[in-house]
Amino acid sequence: MQPLLSIVVLVYNTAEYLPACFDSLLGQNYRNVEIIAIDDSSTDDSLAICRHYEQRHANFRCLTQTNGGGAVVGNLGISLARGDYVALVDSDDVVTEEGYSLLIAEALASSADIVIGRATRLIDDQHSAAGFLYEPLVWSQHRRISSVDEFPELLHDGFYWNKIFRLAFLREYGLGMVPGLLYADREFVHKAYFYSRRTSIITALVYKWRTRPVGAGASITQSTTQVSNFLDRIRSVEIEWHDFDGIPAAETYRRLIAVTNLQRALQVINAIIRSPEFRRVFITAIQRLLSLFGDLDYRALGVRRVLYLELIKRDEVAGLCYLLALPFHGHVLAIDGHGYWQQPFLDNPELGLSPETSRIDFPTIGFFRVGGWSLNSSQLTLELEIHDTIMAHCEVEFAMQSLDGSAEITFQSRGLKGPGMYIFSVQLNSARSGSLYGLVLRYRSSVGNGQYRLGGQLLTDSGAAVLPLNADNGYQLLYSAPMGGVSLRTP
Template structure:
C-alpha cells in the first residue's frame, strides 16, 4: 500500500444487529482499497453486537470501536464524525453489504473529477438472498466505463426523484439516472470538509433528511459511478418499515419544512420537499396516537405551516409539485408492495 494513499473513514452505527453485523464488517474489511479507518459505534446494543465489534477490532487494527449509551442513530453518526481522522468520509448501515470495490471506485471518481461527493447505485435484497449477495459483493464490480459529473446537487436532489420521469429522461438522452440521489448517507464518499459544523439532529427520526439541504448546497460537483456498489437489506423490523407513530411522521414534516425553506432560499423548486411535507402531514392523520391532545394541536400547527409554505409558490410551481407528488405516490405504492414481498 502506497504511503500517499488517503485515509478513508467508514462510519457504522451499530444497534442490535448481531445476526447481520459480521457480514457488514467483513465486507468493509474485504475492500480492495485498504487504507481505511473503520469506526463502529455501539449505540447501547442489548444483544452481542458489542462483543462482535470488539472481537473484530482485536483482529484488525483499522477498526476503532466506540461504546456509548443508547441515543439513536444520529448520536451514533455524530460520534463517528467526531472521531473520524480520514480525508474522506463514508457511512454504512450495520446490516448492509458493501461491494468489494465500493471505496476504490468512489475514491477514484472523486480524485479524477474534483467532485465534492461521489455516489454509486445500490441494490435491495431480502434475507433469503444474503449468501448470494455476500458472494456477489466479494467478487467485486467491473470497472465503470465513464464517470458522470453534474453541478447543482441541491437542485438535482429536489427535482430528480420520480422513477418514471428518470426513465423517460434516460431514454431521451438527459442522463437523469446519474443525477438522482436521496437523503441516505450510504453508498457515497464525501470530502471530509463537507461535514465541518454539520451534525445530525439527535433525538429525532429523519435525521438524514434534516441535513440534506445544507449538505448538498455546499457541493459544487457530484460524480456518479454507474455500478452497483452497495446492497441494502430490506428488513421488516427496520424503523423505516415498521414505525408508524405520530412523532415519526411529525419529524418527517419538520425535515420537509426545513428543506422546503432551504430550497426556496436558493431559488430552487422544492418538489421533493413538497412530497415529503404533504405526504407526512397526511400520514400524521393516520397515526394511532393522533387522538392525543398534544398531537392534535401539533397536527393543526403543521397544517397551518404547510399552507403558509405552499402560498409562497406560484400557481405553476404548485401545479408542478402536485403532479410530481401524485406520480411519486403511485411509485411508492409499487415500491411498498415489492418490499413487503421481499423475503
C-alpha cells in the first residue's frame, strides 16, 4: 500500500539520540507512513543503527551518501518520497505520539499544502519554550489561510521539522533547500509559505527539538557566533532576498522577512566586543545587508536595534562597541510628548544622528518591567512599569493564554497607580479548572504590533523573587518552562 506520509530523517553523527528519534516515529498512532533515514557519512555508529532499524521494520528504509550536508539529504529524501505528504525530521529530535495523526487529519480536512504544529525545546528531557522568540505567536491559534498576506506573522516560524508538506506542491514549484547551506530551512520554508494556496496551523504539540550540550555535537543554531556559521546565516539571508526578485506581489513579504532576518542577525551583536575577527565580519556583513535592502523601515525592531543599525550604517564601529560595553539602563527622556532612549549619542553633535533613531514607539525590551503581583481566589492583578510617554503612543493589554491555544482570558481593567505605573486586573472565575495559562503582553503601535511572553528581563526583581505565588484556594502564579514565562495554574 502506498503510504500517505513519507518521513525523511536527516542523519549525521547522532548515534546517541537515534533510537529515541526512530522509536518516536515508529510509535506514532498514525501508521500509514514510510520512514526514509538518510545517513550523511556519519563517523559514529549512526549508519549501523539505521541498518538495524531497516532490518526490523518493513516501512523503514536506510540510505547513505557521501557527506553533502543537511540540505542535500533533505532534497534527496523529498525526491525519494512516495507519500502524498512529506515530513523532514532532524535525527536528534522526537515527534510526539499523536503528532503526525493530528497534522495529517488537518491536511485532509483543509486540503492544505502545508500544515504546521507547535514545537517545544527538549532540554535535559524537559520541555521548554524559553528559547523561542516569536514562534509561539504563530502556534497560539488554529488558523487556515490561503495566502501569507492574511497572517504575515507566519514567517517567524522558519523551521521545517514541525510541519508536513504536500509532496505534489513541493514538486510543482521546485521547492527544496540550497545545497551546502547550513541555514537552509528558513529560505525553503519562507518560499513555501509564499506559494502555498492553503496553509493550516494547529496548536497541538507535535515536535520536540533537542538542545544538545555545547561541545557535544551541538547544533548549528547553538554556534551562532562562529564566523563560518554567521557567514552562512548571512548568505541564506541574501539568497532569500533574491528569491523574490522580479515578483511584485512578494515585495511586502520579502521586506518583512528582511526585518526579521536583521533581528536574528543582531542577536549576536555583543560578540563583536570581545572578538576583533568576528567584529570585522559582522560589521561588513550587516552593512552589505543594509545596502541590499535599501530604504527598509526597521523601526519595528525596537529602539536599541534601530540605533545599532544606524551606527553600523555610518561605520561608527568604535561608538557601537562603546555603547554595547556600557551597562544597559532603560532611562527615558521626554521630549515634546515622546519618549527617547537617554543614551550617550542622543544629543551628540559629532555623530549628527536624528533623535528619531532613539524614539521609543512601543514597549521595547529593557524599557518596561512587569511585577507587583496580587493573587487571590477571584482576581489576578499585576503592575506595569513603563514611561508615560510610551503608553501615550500605543495600546497595551495583557492576556492569559492556555498552552494548547484553545482558551484566552483578557485582563479587563487598567488603572494608574502613579507616574509610570499601570495596574491591570483579570477575574479568574472564567478560567478553566486544572489548566495552565501563560501571561502575555500585547501592544499595537504606529510601527507595528507585537506580543511578549513574560519572563527573564521583562520582570521586576521583586516580581521574579516572589514566584511561585500561591492563593489559599489553589491558584498558583509561577514560572513555567513549557510556557516560556510567568503562568497561572488553576486548581
